[in-house]
Amino acid sequence: MPTKQKTNRSAHGGPGEKIKVLITRDRIHRRILEIAKQIREDFPQEPLLLIGVLKGAVFFLSDLARGIPGEVSLDFIAVSSYGKDTKTSGQVRLTKDLDASIEGRTVIVVEDILDTGMTLQYLLRILEQRKPKRLRVAVLLDKPERRIAAVQADYVGFSIPNEFVVGFGLDYAERYRNLQGVGVLILKPQDKAPKPDK
Numbered sequence: 480m481p482t483k484q485k486t487n488r489s490a491h492g493g494p495g496e497k498i499k500v501l502i503t504r505d506r507i508h509r510r511i512l513e514i515a516k517q518i519r520e521d522f523p524q525e526p527l528l529l530i531g532v533l534k535g536a537v538f539f540l541s542d543l544a545r546g547i548p549g550e551v552s553l554d555f556i557a558v559s560s561y562g563k564d565t566k567t568s569g570q571v572r573l574t575k576d577l578d579a580s581i582e583g584r585t586v587i588v589v590e591d592i593l594d595t596g597m598t599l600q601y602l603l604r605i606l607e608q609r610k611p612k613r614l615r616v617a618v619l620l621d622k623p624e625r626r627i628a629a630v631q632a633d634y635v636g637f638s639i640p641n642e643f644v645v646g647f648g649l650d651y652a653e654r655y656r657n658l659q660g661v662g663v664l665i666l667k668p669q670d671k672a673p674k675p676d677k
């Protein structure tokens with residue numbers, strides 16, 4: 480989880496916060512279309528169920544779903560963490576379940592970022608128990624340096640360094656999700672820098 484900090488709010492972020500562009504909107508869109516094409520090539524005949532993990536995955540899911548030809552359905556799930564050491568303690572809990580059964584279905588879990596892997600490890604465990612025909616994972620961003628849990632994604636948009644990133648669904652204290660590209664959040668020196676965990 481990002482470290483929650485007090486920041487002044489404004490439409491463009493608090494004073495002293497800067498965003499250094501890491502991945503432009505155009506690169507993201509091109510890459511998502513490549514992944515969408517790849518997914519359909521991997522499952523040419525099958526109806527697909529994309530499961531978006533709220534909230535960060537909404538923009539990636541939305542573009543990915545529209546890029547995949549053929550039959551695609553959507554569902555959403557949400558998870559939360561106990562306490563601030565969640566990412567290392569691995570205590571993840573479900574806060575919103577899926578609307579429908581996934582038994583016998585070809586499922587792709589869609590995440591904005593794979594960081595420690597604790598969230599994905601939890602999700603894969605509970606989803607496997609529901610007996611999908613296949614279970615795959617697509618992530619827009621992957622921070623391999625941060626991995627704690629032994630999980631990996633089948634489809635990765637971009638592998639990125641261990642910096643605090645925002646935009647295209649990723650937030651800092653719930654802000655910046657609506658940025659069209661992905662950027663590194665830089666705080667002015669007197670502010671405590673966010674832990675580079677997203």
Ligand code: PRP
Pocket residue numbers: 480481532533534535536566590591592593594595596597598599648649650
């Ligand atoms: C982010 C992201 C993943 C998770 C990845 O969610 O969307 O679900 O963290 O981190 P991990 O690999 O270390 O488990 P977050 O808890 O920030 O919620 P959000 O999607 O609502 O922003």
